[in-house]
Amino acid sequence: MSFYTSAPASISKPVQSELAVQRQLLDIISLPKTCLMTFDGNTMDYWVLMNAYDSAVGRSSASDGVKLNRLLQYCTGKAAQVVKPCGKMNATEEYARARALLKERFGNNYMISEAEVKRLTDGQPIKSNDGQALRG
Structure with a gap:
């Protein structure tokens, strides 16, 4: 679930870039915890x-x-x-x-x-x- 929609056109490129990074971080944080399988050599x-x-x-x-x-x-x-x-x-x-x-x-x-x-x-x-x- 993303917390932001697209940034308004009036926001500068560096701020838009920062918002995109924040959006990615929020998306990653909201993912469920990953449990990996174990590997026995098969x-x-x-x-x-x-x-x-x-x-x-x-x-x-x-x-x-x-x-x-x-x-x-x-x-x-x-x-x-x-x-x-x-x-x-x-x-x-x-x-x-x-x-x-x-x-x-x-x-x-x-x-x-x-x-x-x-x-x-x-x-x-x-x-x-x-x-x-x-x-x-």
Whole structure:
């Protein structure tokens, strides 16, 4: 819900720009709290997590230390084992390293394709009249 409508034409450009920023901030503040999924290392979930993470945290103006702590918080299992050592050094370097390690280990497009093919070929056979199974 936006609290402002368009600014009157009589307002100067800098003031209009400031009003636009205030409008964006008010819109963001009024959004519900975001709860991200955790990532356990399942390659099929890598891009889902990273897209959600980047929308909620990665593209924010927060420091790399804050971003790294959040990334560590959302990783469990195998993924946590990969990024946990990154919490011990320079936050800026280690944040970039943690993201690179996650992508290398779990976001490799070839591995994701292989996992999807395996899921499809190892699954139960689908009957020709089972529309829901064909969609799913």
